[in-house]
Amino acid sequence: MIPTTEQPATARPTQRRRRNLIVGAAAAAMAVTAAVIVIATTSGSSSRSGYLINGCDIGPNAQCKNADLSGADLVGANLTAADLRGADLRGADLSGANLRKADLTDARLGGADLTGANLHSTDLTAAYLTGTDLTGATLHSARLTGATLTGAHLDGIYRSIIGTPSVLPLGWVLVNQVLMPG
Numbered sequence: 350m351i352p353t354t355e356q357p358a359t360a361r362p363t364q365r366r367r368r369n370l371i372v373g374a375a376a377a378a379m380a381v382t383a384a385v386i387v388i389a390t391t392s393g394s395s396s397r398s399g400y401l402i403n404g405c406d407i408g409p410n411a412q413c414k415n416a417d418l419s420g421a422d423l424v425g426a427n428l429t430a431a432d433l434r435g436a437d438l439r440g441a442d443l444s445g446a447n448l449r450k451a452d453l454t455d456a457r458l459g460g461a462d463l464t465g466a467n468l469h470s471t472d473l474t475a476a477y478l479t480g481t482d483l484t485g486a487t488l489h490s491a492r493l494t495g496a497t498l499t500g501a502h503l504d505g506i507y508r509s510i511i512g513t514p515s516v517l518p519l520g521w522v523l524v525n526q527v528l529m530p531g
Contacts, residue, residue: 400426405436419457474512488528503528 400406402421405413411431419437425445434454444464454474458481465485475495485505494512501518509527517523522531 475515 400408403417405411405416405418407423407426407428409427409429409431411428411433413431413433413436415435415437416433417437418433418441420440421438421442423441423443423446425447426443427447428451429447429449431448431451433456434452436453436456438453438456438458438461440460441458442462443466444462445466446463447467448471449467449469450471451468452472453476454472455476456473457477459477459479461478461481463481463483463486466483467487468483468491469487470490471488472492473496474492476493476497478496478498478501480500481498482502483506484502488506489509490511492511493514496512496514497516498514498518498521499516503518503521506528510523511526513523517528520530521528523529524531
């Protein structure tokens, strides 16, 4: 007997049904994917950095002027050249954060943890740093003109700064733009 390429009459509806099921499943998968994308882009929780707090997109060059970041967990955050002028960072954990060249003019950092933070060339003009822990922080070329450092912990910091703070912690002096115990 010679093999035939024709399908039995009963095979056609089965093939059609299988093809329709596959097409339907693919369409459903595409619809679910599109819905997930729409939800992710309109939920308000997505950002270019993947880290959004109270409308502030945490990352390099962040534009967070007057942002409320009080009590935020920003351990190790990269905030290089961020605009944090007037931001409320009271009680925030910024330990190990990179704030190099950030603008923290008039920022409120009372009680914040900045241990080991990089504040190289950061503008802290008139910043409120009362009770802030700056242990081991790099303050090289940081601008502290008019900053309040009452009760701040400065042990182990790199001490060469720009400007004169309005208030230094008890037991600290500024000599030739270098903060030192005294």
